[in-house]
Amino acid sequence: MSFQIPRGTQDILPGEAEKWQYIEQMARDICRRYNYQEIRTPIFEHTELFLRSVGDTTDIVQKEMYTFEDRGGRSITLRPEGTAAVVRSFVENKMYGNPNQPVKLYYMGPMFRYERPQAGRFRQFVQFGVEALGSSDPAIDAEVIALAMELYHSLGLKKLKLVMNSLGDAPSRKAHRQALIDHFKGRISEFCEDCQSRLEKNPMRILDCKKDRDHELMETAPSILDYLNDESRLYFEKVQLYLTKLGIAFEVDPRLVRGLDYYNHTAFEIMSEAEGFGAITTLCGGGRYNGLVQEIGGPETPGIGFALSIERLLAALAAEGITLPVAQGIDCFIVALGEKAKDESVILVNKLRQSGMKVERDYQDRKVKAQLKAADRLESAYVAILGDDELEKQVIAIKNMATGEQTEVSLHSFVQYMKTAVESK
RNA sequence: GCGGCUAUGGCGAAGUGGUUAACGCACCAGAUUGUGGCUCUGGCAUUCGUGGGUUCGAUUCCCACUAGUCGCCCCA
Numbered sequence: 001m002s003f004q005i006p007r008g009t010q011d012i013l014p015g016e017a018e019k020w021q022y023i024e025q026m027a028r029d030i031c032r033r034y035n036y037q038e039i040r041t042p043i044f045e046h047t048e049l050f051l052r053s054v055g056d057t058t059d060i061v062q063k064e065m066y067t068f069e070d071r072g073g074r075s076i077t078l079r080p081e082g083t084a085a086v087v088r089s090f091v092e093n094k095m096y097g098n099p100n101q102p103v104k105l106y107y108m109g110p111m112f113r114y115e116r117p118q119a120g121r122f123r124q125f126v127q128f129g130v131e132a133l134g135s136s137d138p139a140i141d142a143e144v145i146a147l148a149m150e151l152y153h154s155l156g157l158k159k160l161k162l163v164m165n166s167l168g169d170a171p172s173r174k175a176h177r178q179a180l181i182d183h184f185k186g187r188i189s190e191f192c193e194d195c196q197s198r199l200e201k202n203p204m205r206i207l208d209c210k211k212d213r214d215h216e217l218m219e220t221a222p223s224i225l226d227y228l229n230d231e232s233r234l235y236f237e238k239v240q241l242y243l244t245k246l247g248i249a250f251e252v253d254p255r256l257v258r259g260l261d262y263y264n265h266t267a268f269e270i271m272s273e274a275e276g277f278g279a280i281t282t283l284c285g286g287g288r289y290n291g292l293v294q295e296i297g298g299p300e301t302p303g304i305g306f307a308l309s310i311e312r313l314l315a316a317l318a319a320e321g322i323t324l325p326v327a328q329g330i331d332c333f334i335v336a337l338g339e340k341a342k343d344e345s346v347i348l349v350n351k352l353r354q355s356g357m358k359v360e361r362d363y364q365d366r367k368v369k370a371q372l373k374a375a376d377r378l379e380s381a382y383v384a385i386l387g388d389d390e391l392e393k394q395v396i397a398i399k400n401m402a403t404g405e406q407t408e409v410s411l412h413s414f415v416q417y418m419k420t421a422v423e424s425k
Numbered sequence: 426g427c428g429g430c431u432a433u434g435g436c437g438a439a440g441u442g443g444u445u446a447a448c449g450c451a452c453c454a455g456a457u458u459g460u461g462g463c464u465c466u467g468g469c470a471u472u473c474g475u476g477g478g479u480u481c482g483a484u485u486c487c488c489a490c491u492a493g494u495c496g497c498c499c500c501a
Contacts, residue, residue: 004474004492059499063426081501111501116426119495127501194498208499258500279496309501337459370453372461380461387459401461 008115008123018326020126023310024108026154027128034147036106036130041085043110047075052295053084055261057201064113078112081260082129082307083289084296090133091298102134108310119278120312129286131305133293138235141266141288141304142242148270148284148306149248155313156322159273160283162248165256166236167204167264167287168228176227177203183221190215207255223254232265239266262295263287266304272312274319283316284308329379331357331422335371337387345386348396351415357422376401381425382418 005011012020031038047067054060066078079085086105090096095103108128115121130147132140145162152160167173180203184191188199191212198205206212207221228236243250250268258267267287286306293301317324332352336345345361352359360378362371368385375383385397396414398421399406409417 007492064499113500115500116498117493118497121500125501129501260500280500282501285501307501312501335460368459369457369461372459374461376461383461385460389459397460399460404461406460 006123008117008121010122010124018328019314019324020310022324022326023155023313024128027106027108027151030147030151030154031106031130034104034143036104036132036147039086039089039105039107040109041082041089041107042079043112044076044078045085045088047077049084049088049296050077050080053087053260053262053292054081058260060113060260064115066112066114080113081111082107082109082127083131083260083262083292083305086129086131086305087133087292087296087298087303090131090301091293091296096134096293096299096301102132102140104130104132106130118280120280120309120315122311126310127307128310129305129307131303133303134301136235136290136302138238138266139242141239142246142248144286144304144306145243145268146246146248148286148308151308152270152283152313152316155317155324157272157316157320159316159320161271161273162243162250163253163256163269163271164240164243164250165253165267166224166228166232167257167267168224168232169264169290172224172228172232173204173264175229176222176224179222179227180204180206184217187217190217204257208257225252225254235265258285258287262289262292264290268306270308272316272319274316277315277319280312283312329358329381330360331380332359332382332384332418333371333375333378333380334359334361335368335375335383335385336361337368337385338391340391341386341388344391348384348386348414352418355415355419357418382421384414384418 028038047065050065051061056062060080065080068076070076086107090103090105106129109126110124111127112124114123117123128151130144132144149160149162168176181199184195184199184203184206188196191206192209195206195209195212198209204224207218212218225233225236240250240252256267256269258269265288268285269282270284271281272283273281284306285308286304288302288304290302292303293299334345334349334352336342349359349361360375360380362374364370364374366374372383380401383399383401385399390396390408390411393408394411395408396411397406397408398414398417400421
């Protein structure tokens with residue numbers, strides 16, 4: 001074997017690609033109805049953008065970025081997530097000056113993270129995400145979450161869990177942070193190495209630790225929810241109220257901490273609860289990032305968004321045994337026998353296609369039997385057979401593959417006959 | 426970045442330190458010289474991920490590499 005695909009990447013082959021198209025189409029249609037517009041940004045950005053936005057203490061920045069120097073000596077990074085670039089573009093193109101606020105955007109495309117591949121984890125994966133910039137109305141938080149849920153529901157997923165938390169605003173976080181440090185400080189030596197280093201850098205993440213989750217101090221640790229100031233608390237309550245009014249079930253998990261530094265207030269994850277899904281169950285993650293636009297050099301602008309992986313969405317569909325209604329099969333297969341008939345079939349195939357039908361023929365010089373077999377394999381609804389006999393009479397035989405019935409129609413009425421047959425099917 | 430398991434034809438899968446590598450599916454041909462889905466017959470891996478080692482001999486034993494897979498960390 002001379003070449004193989006790079007680790008953690010995948011070819012999406014025919015048969016599978018149709019599912020992607022179906023999902024993408026569904027996502028676009030939902031965005032249209034929610035009035036989110038597509039934005040396409042480059043696949044790479046200046047490294048500095050991600051250091052600033054994602055946060056240089058995060059795992060993404062510390063060990064997962066595809067960073068390289070280009071020929072001009074610039075440090076370039078393949079985007080590990082979508083929000084940074086959208087915000088960069090928002091600022092660079094002065095979308096904050098757009099009279100239509102908030103600016104509601106969506107994107108779909110590959111992201112890159114240098115990781116060990118695993119079930120549901122790839123080095124190149126596709127994210128669909130939305131960002132709403134310019135509003136701090138809790139209704140937009142609920143709208144963004146509803147949009148994600150609608151996509152999953154419209155594809156038939158049922159076994160989902162929406163988990164919510166509020167990370168609060170800056171003063172709330174600061175107070176909570178201090179409370180956490182005070183809580184763990186005395187006995188931090190009883191915790192894992194990671195947690196020990198988290199104590200000063202980001203004590204909130206200790207709560208998220210899988211290793212030490214049973215430690216008694218975890219139970220009694222101060223919850224962010226108790227440290228939210230009035231403004232933050234009311235905001236979170238309003239988001240929950242709206243979700244409830246929308247009939248979207250959720251649970252509040254005060255331990256939910258998102259991996260990127262830029263989040264505040266609303267944080268949420270949508271997870272699959274399907275049996276045998278594997279270790280990674282997060283389908284979608286998102287939250288509010290009110291300081292990010294300013295961090296990137298724009299005016300103070302609130303924002304909220306989410307990102308979800310199409311790969312994991314497909315895995316969730318598979319886990320729930322859902323088959324997407326992707327069209328398969330063709331309308332007509334033209335079997336041609338003999339040189340003259342083959343010459344004629346070139347034209348007939350073209351005519352059918354131009355009138356909207358999905359049509360195929362033989363290009364392998366196969367015998368009748370094999371051509372019929374090929375038609376069967378392609379799940380063709382009809383087969384049209386043209387040989388010397390038919391050519392002489394200026395007719396063509398049409399066989400309904402489901403019933404086996406066969407009739408002859410004149411060549412000049414062939415296209416019209418096929419059209420009505422296919423449409424009435 | 427760390428650990429477990431795996432690597433045989435287009436796919437699934439058995440197998441043994443020794444001159445012919447099961448089987449199933451798919452595919453091709455024929456039985457049916459102009460008609461598919463069923464049946465029958467035949468065909469289809471100078472070769473067992475790559476490289477090296479042990480051995481008289483390795484697909485089978487050992488090592489490395491690569492890849493897949495599952496898990497840890499973390500995330501989408």
